[in-house]
Amino acid sequence: MRSDLAKVLHRAGGRTLIEHVVRACQPLKPAQLLVVVGHHADEVSAVVAPLGAQTVKQQPQRGTGHAIQVARRAIRRSAKLTVIVPGDAPLLRAATLAALIDTHRRGEAAVTILSAELDDPTDYGRIVRDSEGRVQAIVEEKAATPEQRAIREVNSSIYCFTLDKLWPCLNALRPNNAHRELYLTDAIGLLRQRNERVLAQIAADPKEIIGCNTRAGLADVDRVFRARKAAELMDAGVTIYLPETVVIDPEVIIGPDSLVEPGVQLLGATRAGARCTIRTGSILRDVRLDDEVAIGAHSILDSSRVATKALIGPFARLRPGSDIRAGAHIGNFVEVKKSIVHEGAKANHLTYIGDASIGRDSNIGAGTITCNYDGVAKHETKIGERVFIGSDTALVAPVRVGDGAYVAAGSTITDNVPADALAVARGRQVNKIGWATQRRREIARAAKPKPKTRTRKSTPRRRAKSKSRPRSKSRRRR
Secondary structure (H helix, E strand, O other), X not given: OOOOOOXXXXXXXXEEHHHHHHHHHXXXXXXXXXXXXXXXXHXXXXXXXXXXOEEEXXXXXXXHHXXXXXXXXXXXXXXOEEEEOOOOOOOOOHHHHHHHHHHHHHOOOOEEEEEEEOOOOOOOOEEEEOOOOOEEEXXXXXXXXXXXXXXXXXXXXXXXXXXXXXXXXXXXXXXXXXXXXXXXXXXHHHHHHOOOOEEEEEOOOHHHHOOOOOHHXXXXXXXXXXXXXXXXXXXXXXXXXXXXXXEEOOXXXXXXXXXXXXOOEEEOOOEEOOOOEEOOOXXXXXOEEOOOOEEOOOOEEEOOEEOOXXXXXXXXXXXXXXXXXXXXXXXXXXXXXXXXXXXXXXXXXXXXXXXXXXXXXXXEOOOOEEEXXXXXXXXXXXXXXXXXXXXXXXXXXXXXXXXXOEXXXXXXXXXXXXXXXXXXXXXXXXXXXXXXXXXXXXXXXXXXXXXXXXXXXXXXXXXXXXXXXXXXXXXXXX
């Protein structure tokens, strides 16, 4: 995976890989659910513990056979069967595991392998059967003959063992390989050598055995989960256009006759009622929508609630703690945070509502903001019912606006506004008659080109001829 994160903690389909595996085991109602942990043991334990799994630490990690030896210490002596599943097989279904156990019991096997038939079995160990259909061997690709490589049935590394048959073979394992590890597949070989019954149950859906060893594999698994979820919702009466483009997490619930357009993401524990519309590009995480809610295109909602027949967006943002009541409108480029917008109230354009309560049927004009943060603490704005807030108003919290009040456009409200009052908080307008005409004249004069001034060309100086200057009268008198 080329990652600092343990492989089983990578996410696909809205959950970590190990969560998917544990959840697939839960419906079997096992007496014990054990997870063998090693790399990033504490982080993996923190994920599986809330799901009722007990962790067993493998330290050092010396192979899959060694992992079962470590788990043996925690397995009850009264246990008869164990199902072993790798932590990176997230597509596995509980029904497939139940079928595996049923085949194992009916066949009175020592071990039953979950196998799958793949169009391209490259890199998988092949299941070689005898004439009676029992498993003769599991042959890894490197050791397989050309005839064996042509076999399409492969090992999934998912097994059901009869424990009193497994333990003697587990004790006999030896690290006779390049990695000096104990392999569980060697125990299966030993069972076969002892003429124990080894069976294989072919999975109905070969995708269930897919493991995640690369980022590309992770993307493939995620794609399968998303397709499964979309199909489940469409079967329940939800319209999804271009389902291959939507991202819907496993815990999401949507009511019948709702519409989901392309490019939508519904994440976490999102719940949508009946007859809702969620337009293109919207992202909802941990959101509750009541019936007949309309979410406009490219809106982002997080940890919020929207009541019946409310309209959100397009291009709206509801941050955590937003509570939009029935019939309210939150329009384009409006942001709401930790606020209640009561029934029928509207904020349709370019507005920020934070730490506020907006009363019934109030109208918030374009460009209005609640100034809720003073640099140290957050403060609350309370707007009553049937209030009209003019465009480009700043409400400096803490502040209250009473029922039925009006606030003039462009006002900065710092004091409470009584009910049914008109609040005007802006500079007084002054009209200067003729100012614009005078200004245009000044601009025109400034733009008028200046006349060019002639400059004399420099010429070499010539010595002027001396002329006899007329004598002054005084000289003549002389």
